[in-house]
Amino acid sequence: xxxxxxxxxxxxxxxxxxxxxxxxxxxxxxxxxxxxxxxxxxxxxxxxxxxxxxxxxxxxxxxxxxxxxxxxxxxxxxxxxxxxxxxxxxxxxxxxxxxxxxxxxxxxxxxxxxxxxxxxxxxxxxxxxxxxxxxxxxxxxxxxxxxxxxxxxxxxxxxxxxxxxxxxxxxxxxxxxxxxxxxxxxxxxxxxxxxxxxxxxxxxxxxxxxxxxxxxxxxxxxxxxxxxxxxxxxxxxxxxxxxxxxxxxxxxxxxxx
Numbered sequence: 417x418x419x420x421x422x423x424x425x426x427x428x429x430x431x432x433x434x435x436x437x438x439x440x441x442x443x444x445x446x447x448x449x450x451x452x453x454x455x456x457x458x459x460x461x462x463x464x465x466x467x468x469x470x471x472x473x474x475x476x477x478x479x480x481x482x483x484x485x486x487x488x489x490x491x492x493x494x495x496x497x498x499x500x501x502x503x504x505x506x507x508x509x510x511x512x513x514x515x516x517x518x519x520x521x522x523x524x525x526x527x528x529x530x531x532x533x534x535x536x537x538x539x540x541x542x543x544x545x546x547x548x549x550x551x552x553x554x555x556x557x558x559x560x561x562x563x564x565x566x567x568x569x570x571x572x573x574x575x576x577x578x579x580x581x582x583x584x585x586x587x588x589x590x591x592x593x594x595x596x597x598x599x600x601x602x603x604x605x606x607x608x609x610x611x612x613x614x615x616x617x618x619x620x621x622x623x624x625x626x627x628x629x630x631x632x633x634x635x636x637x638x639x640x641x642x643x644x645x646x647x648x649x650x651x652x653x654x655x656x657x658x659x660x661x662x663x664x665x666x667x668x669x670x671x672x673x
Contacts, residue, residue: 420486420662424493430510433495435550435658437542441533442670444595445660446473446524447637448490448497450512450653453478456521458564462643463523465561469570469639471526471594473663479518485663491516496656498641503648508656515653525637527660528573530595530667534588540581543622543629550658551575552616553636557609558600560639565647572600572633574613576624585632591669601633608633618657 420440426432436445451459456478463470474485481489491513499506499515529551532542544551551573558570577585582602590598601608613631614621618638644652655661 420664423662424486424488427495428489428492433510436495436660436662437529437532437551437658438545440662442666443530444473444485444663444665444667445527445529446485446663447527447640448494448655448661449523449525449640450490450520451649452517452651453519453521455565455649458566459523459640461563462566462640463525465563466639468596468600469560469635469637471596472523473526473594474524476522476524478521480522481516483522483524483663485524485665486661487664488661490522490661494655494659494661496659498654498656500641500644500649500652500654502650503645512653515651520653524661525640526595527637528589528596528634529660531589531592531669534592534670535575535585538581538584538588540577540585540588543576543624544620547622549620549622551619552613552621553618553638553657554605554610554633555617555642560643565649566640566643568639568643568646569609570600571618571636571638571642572608573619573636574616574631574633576622576629577632578629582630582632589634592667595667596635596637599632599634603630605631605633
């Protein structure tokens with residue numbers, strides 16, 4: 417079940433609807449953003465101006481449903497999707513076939529889940545996996561470069577790293593530029609506008625001893641969802657936070673890739 421095609425098949429059948437963290441380790445996972453074509457150029461420019469939270473893996477043609485990165489149908493092969501209408505969250509669904517339009521342009525954006533196996537290989541525990549939770553994600557006060565209708569602040573994911581392994585986590589994740597790369601902030605969550613680590617804006621809070629571990633924050637591909645709330649496109653479809661597209665591509669940063 418750990419081959420990408422088999423896992424995506426389970427998602428298509430709605431047999432697996434949970435987080436993709438820890439699945440198909442070593443394979444590239446991506447966030448997904450789908451927009452009507454009229455908004456595609458603005459969003460492409462937004463990604464190019466903000467490569468840390470929005471590292472582009474692939475931009476699909478209007479109406480295209482099968483990406484180059486995977487033998488998959490992006491309408492059915494993610495475990496959960498979110499639909500936004502006029503800048504407001506409308507619903508979370510397991511399949512977007514019913515709302516698909518021929519003018520939809522889909523963007524695949526790098527995800528930090530891709531480098532989680534490398535962190536584990538480096539001896540760094542992942543508390544959200546151990547606790548069977550969706551990684552916690554937070555809105556911040558870190559400003560983004562605007563592009564057309566898209567603007568706002570960065571969203572980050574948080575992993576608590578044992579104090580003596582923080583430098584190791586930085587060195588490992590730095591190799592994965594297409595998956596957000598090195599952290600954007602370490603410790604002191606209040607400095608980036610996060611008031612309470614036990615109240616994430618997305619995902620679930622994790623338990624850790626603040627005397628033993630440091631909160632480390634990586635740029636997150638949920639950032640476009642935050643930007644959409646302000647841009648208010650007529651329609652925007654994304655992955656549900658923590659529920660990614662698993663591609664067929666092994667990340668070359670893994671030694672066995």
